[in-house]
Amino acid sequence: MIRPLWNTIRGRLLAYLLPPLVLLLAAGVYLDYETGAAPVRDAYDRALASAALAIATQAQRGTEPAELARVAAAIDGLLHPGARSRAYYVVHAGGRYLAGEADLPVATVGAKNPVFFDARFRGEPVRVVTYSLTDPQPLSVSVAETTAERDRATLRLLVSEVLTDVVQLVVTVLLVWIGVALALRPMLRLGHQIAARSPRELAPLDAHAAPGEVRLLVTELNRLFATLGEASRAQQHFLANAAHQMRTPLAGLLIQLDLLIAEVAEGRVRQELLALRSSAQSLAHTADQLLTLARADPAVHLADELTTLDCGKLIEDVVAQNLDRALRKGIDLGAQIEPVRVGCVTWLIREVLMNLVDNAIRYVPPGGHVTVRCGVTDGRAYLEVDDDGPGIPPDKRQAVRQRFYRVPNTPGGGCGLGLAIADEVARLHGAELEIGDTDGVGTRVRLRFSQAGALCSTEAV
Amino acid sequence: MRILIVEDDEVIATTMSRGLTLHGYVVDHVPSAEAASTALLNEQFDLAIVDLGLPQEDGTSLVRRIRRTNRMLPVVVVTARDSIADRVDTLDLGADDYLVKPVALAELLARCRAHIRRARAVASSRVQIGSLGVDLEGRRVTVGGESLDLTRREWLVLEYLAVNAGRIVGKERLLDAISSAPQDLSLNSVEAVVSRLRAKLGEAAKIRTIRGLGYRLDDEP
Numbered sequence: 001m002i003r004p005l006w007n008t009i010r011g012r013l014l015a016y017l018l019p020p021l022v023l024l025l026a027a028g029v030y031l032d033y034e035t036g037a038a039p040v041r042d043a044y045d046r047a048l049a050s051a052a053l054a055i056a057t058q059a060q061r062g063t064e065p066a067e068l069a070r071v072a073a074a075i076d077g078l079l080h081p082g083a084r085s086r087a088y089y090v091v092h093a094g095g096r097y098l099a100g101e102a103d104l105p106v107a108t109v110g111a112k113n114p115v116f117f118d119a120r121f122r123g124e125p126v127r128v129v130t131y132s133l134t135d136p137q138p139l140s141v142s143v144a145e146t147t148a149e150r151d152r153a154t155l156r157l158l159v160s161e162v163l164t165d166v167v168q169l170v171v172t173v174l175l176v177w178i179g180v181a182l183a184l185r186p187m188l189r190l191g192h193q194i195a196a197r198s199p200r201e202l203a204p205l206d207a208h209a210a211p212g213e214v215r216l217l218v219t220e221l222n223r224l225f226a227t228l229g230e231a232s233r234a235q236q237h238f239l240a241n242a243a244h245q246m247r248t249p250l251a252g253l254l255i256q257l258d259l260l261i262a263e264v265a266e267g268r269v270r271q272e273l274l275a276l277r278s279s280a281q282s283l284a285h286t287a288d289q290l291l292t293l294a295r296a297d298p299a300v301h302l303a304d305e306l307t308t309l310d311c312g313k314l315i316e317d318v319v320a321q322n323l324d325r326a327l328r329k330g331i332d333l334g335a336q337i338e339p340v341r342v343g344c345v346t347w348l349i350r351e352v353l354m355n356l357v358d359n360a361i362r363y364v365p366p367g368g369h370v371t372v373r374c375g376v377t378d379g380r381a382y383l384e385v386d387d388d389g390p391g392i393p394p395d396k397r398q399a400v401r402q403r404f405y406r407v408p409n410t411p412g413g414g415c416g417l418g419l420a421i422a423d424e425v426a427r428l429h430g431a432e433l434e435i436g437d438t439d440g441v442g443t444r445v446r447l448r449f450s451q452a453g454a455l456c457s458t459e460a461v
Numbered sequence: 462m463r464i465l466i467v468e469d470d471e472v473i474a475t476t477m478s479r480g481l482t483l484h485g486y487v488v489d490h491v492p493s494a495e496a497a498s499t500a501l502l503n504e505q506f507d508l509a510i511v512d513l514g515l516p517q518e519d520g521t522s523l524v525r526r527i528r529r530t531n532r533m534l535p536v537v538v539v540t541a542r543d544s545i546a547d548r549v550d551t552l553d554l555g556a557d558d559y560l561v562k563p564v565a566l567a568e569l570l571a572r573c574r575a576h577i578r579r580a581r582a583v584a585s586s587r588v589q590i591g592s593l594g595v596d597l598e599g600r601r602v603t604v605g606g607e608s609l610d611l612t613r614r615e616w617l618v619l620e621y622l623a624v625n626a627g628r629i630v631g632k633e634r635l636l637d638a639i640s641s642a643p644q645d646l647s648l649n650s651v652e653a654v655v656s657r658l659r660a661k662l663g664e665a666a667k668i669r670t671i672r673g674l675g676y677r678l679d680d681e682p
Contacts, residue, residue, distance in 0.1 A: 244514065247561070248473065250563045251473050251541070251563035252470065252476060254563045254564075255477055255480060255565075255569075258476075258565060259483070262480070262566070315674075320628065323629070323677070324571075327669075334672020335674045337674075347544070347545040
């Protein structure tokens, strides 16, 4: 998912920073222009005034108009080496026109001498200076130049101002962008830290390692973790109590039935007692399975129950527990062990294996074979129970993972929770439960653990 | 043979004791750890069945006390607590077995029989399974009172199986039992010894092959 830019801290920070920065830039450019343009104008004005002074000095000496024109042309050449601007002049002596462009605008000189002003001449904007002398005779010299040259100078000034400021703005924005990323690193680290945890790991985060701004968040998260942990402990406690409360009367019921059956001779009553015992047993079995299921709930905190399990030992134990039942039914129960260890919640895996072996013995007819295996393929440990019984039809292999589902017309007193528990436990361990067969015969249920390094994983032997 | 049941649930206690009585045991029942301590001081028992969730003093502390004062008495814990931690802790304390309720009478009987036999074997150096008698000290085997001639290896295998009757014993462990140096025999020689033993024992005892795991000497004839 691409998050819109405005919904990131960086984006927001930029959104808050950018408008004032642009305003500042505009104001800066304006001020720089104002303070930079005046000296440029003054410099040009001074040059213009010098020209007027030079012409006035010549005129005062009584130089001829033709000579004056040459002087003016020389000055024009000096002032404007390029052809961009042109200079004009007019000289009045004693109020009468003496030389130059007669129609050039002229200012009346008062207290200020020389006088500068802007005007238009022959359709072009010009800057004019009028300089007056009164001694020995009243003389007024006006020099004008077209403004292209000074406009170009002020424009260059403006461009350089704007360029500098824009570069500054861009650098500032970049620095903010990078700076924010750097400053947010501890938060990202915190996020990754939380993401990398198992959903059941509820140990508090280190609040002191977090930057001040997120410390509140970390503290609150820790409080939430603590509450969750408390709730899960309460749930565990409740389940343990519930287990105890259900098991004790069931134990009494079953053992009383056992006793009655032992005392009653063959006959109708004994048959009914046996049926009663079988119902009570499946009730006890279902209660056990439900408790297992409840305790394997993802909401329950299991992380601190993780231990290393020797699969071979587990298989030996489970086979030993089920051997007599298998022998009574005439089933050959065996094992095939390749040494392997897995990191897992041992009692859950044991429960799963007990369920799978129980299922196999339940459904395989007398004379059949049940084999419990463990080993490693592709670097992943597996535990499996393989039988040559009736098998689960391929189209039912998904459905049998559902709670209380039983393949239609199946004999035997299962409650339909065994494979659901196996599936749930596999998921809890990040493992996979594969339900299949061996070359089209029987049932093969395999629990494949994740590779070494994962939370619940294959471990080196 | 005398069994002490320490259980506060009246129904379970009386039915268990009736069941055990039916199978030839003499049973005493007490409802608390304190009463159990008194009974153990005054009488001699062959086995104790202890519930963990007892009123006042807990079953675990009773197990600990029994282990301190009476090292040889087999203790079978029968409880509704089914967590691995409880199981491991209790076995660590010295309980010989841990059964989770509801437990079938047949299962309880089998465990009691096995533990009493093991304890007796240690005390009297004799194991009796049906008509098979194994004299651990005299290194003698009898079937129905008749002495049976065994080779040294056959004796070592049978001794190991008899002491662990009812339990699965790995081939490797039997190999360790018969070979002085680790590499001087192979697993095949274990198989050969077992098959000779089976021929000699006949119907007196059943040594089962547990595919992929080893052998088991059935403790019920």
